[in-house]
Amino acid sequence: MKKLGMIINVRKPEAVEMGRRLLRWGGERGISILPPRHEASVLMTGGLSDEEWLKTVDAAIVVGGDGTFLRAARYVLDTDIPLYGINLGRLGFLASGKAEEAEQDLARITEGDYVLLERCLLHCSLIRDGESIRSMYALNDFVLTKNAIARLLHIEVRFNGKFFGVLPSDGIIISSPTGSTAYALSAGGPIIPPHMRSMLLAPICAHTLYSRPLLAAPEDVITLTPKGGVSNVTLTQDGQIAYEVLPGDSIGISLSDRAVRTINMPNRTFLDLVQEKLGWGRPLDSHRRLPQRRKPGE
Numbered sequence: 001m002k003k004l005g006m007i008i009n010v011r012k013p014e015a016v017e018m019g020r021r022l023l024r025w026g027g028e029r030g031i032s033i034l035p036p037r038h039e040a041s042v043l044m045t046g047g048l049s050d051e052e053w054l055k056t057v058d059a060a061i062v063v064g065g066d067g068t069f070l071r072a073a074r075y076v077l078d079t080d081i082p083l084y085g086i087n088l089g090r091l092g093f094l095a096s097g098k099a100e101e102a103e104q105d106l107a108r109i110t111e112g113d114y115v116l117l118e119r120c121l122l123h124c125s126l127i128r129d130g131e132s133i134r135s136m137y138a139l140n141d142f143v144l145t146k147n148a149i150a151r152l153l154h155i156e157v158r159f160n161g162k163f164f165g166v167l168p169s170d171g172i173i174i175s176s177p178t179g180s181t182a183y184a185l186s187a188g189g190p191i192i193p194p195h196m197r198s199m200l201l202a203p204i205c206a207h208t209l210y211s212r213p214l215l216a217a218p219e220d221v222i223t224l225t226p227k228g229g230v231s232n233v234t235l236t237q238d239g240q241i242a243y244e245v246l247p248g249d250s251i252g253i254s255l256s257d258r259a260v261r262t263i264n265m266p267n268r269t270f271l272d273l274v275q276e277k278l279g280w281g282r283p284l285d286s287h288r289r290l291p292q293r294r295k296p297g298e
Contacts, residue, residue, distance in 0.1 A: 001110050003032045005057030005081065007072045009064030010042045015088050018063050018099060019043050025103050031110055033061070054079050059109065059263060065089020066182070070238045073139045073260045082116055084109060084263035091277055093181045094139075096268065105265060115264045119178045119194050123256040126235065128249050138238045139260055140179030142253055144224050144245070145171030145204065147232040152207060158223040159216070166227060167211055171204040174222055174253045181274075183239065189213040193270050197255060218255050225250040 006022065009015040019035070020043055026033035034057055040047025048056060054076065062072045062085040069085045076083065085095025086102050097105050108114060124142050125132040146153045155172055157164045175184040177192035180200055185191065189202040190213065197218040203211045216222060226233050226245065233245040245251070274280055 001058040005060035006035045009068040015063045066094040069094040082261040118259040121256040125252045140182045140238045141175040143236045154227045156225040169203045169206040173202040175200040221254045223252045
């Protein structure tokens with residue numbers, strides 16, 4: 001790979017500085033690092049139009065956090081361009097590369113020393129009066145919530161057209177395996193390895209004792225319908241784009257045959273990432289002692 005694209009979070013000064021640093025590194029080694037025009041204007045370098053960029057680059061570096069990575073995933077959706085994220089955010093499950101190892105990782109990528117992972121996408125149709133009025137894709141999740149404060153939603157849930165139940169809650173998350181470490185994790189959902197094909201239904205603050213996160217099969221279609229003629233209902237796509245859901249609307253969600261390809265370093269597995277980000281598997285410090293209670297007068 002000799003032509004790398006670069007997408008950065010232009011609102012983060014540290015991401016802009018990292019972008020300039022990588023441009024200098026690539027220039028010294030004859031490796032083309034090409035930003036789209038928007039990023040190029042901030043980096044004060046030449047850039048390509050969106051159409052040229054998508055046709056030219058072999059892979060793309062994403063500098064920022066998981067939010068920048070999600071935006072990049074939508075940008076390359078209709079291509080085979082794989083993404084490699086350098087994390088300058090907080091948790092960083094998608095943008096898993098470390099800033100201090102960026103040049104080392106890019107050198108390995110240009111030499112072909114990497115692993116490709118295909119992450120399945122969710123497909124969602126917003127259905128109104130029996131017709132799909134909007135079709136969209138998400139790498140992480142679709143979330144159905146109510147805007148008004150302290151109000152319940154009653155959401156009818158169907159699997160493959162069959163009635164499953166009406167769930168009173170603050171909303172419902174439908175997550176991909178990739179998104180299982182995002183919002184769904186906060187809602188009590190399980191961690192799902194990103195190479196699996198499945199969907200996760202996770203209620204948000206369910207007002208019942210029986211509601212638990214539920215794993216769906218790859219071929220399932222989940223349909224959500226807010227009941228009671230409620231208004232001010234919102235559907236969000238990857239937590240970044242919002243759509244108004246009107247009374248009577250339904251949302252159909254399934255796994256797509258499309259995928260986003262991501263680049264991983266061979267020595268960094270998903271379980272390594274879980275251990276690092278969530279603190280699993282850390283050994284107890286055998287030398288740590290509880291503070292001794294002092295005696296009166298000491």
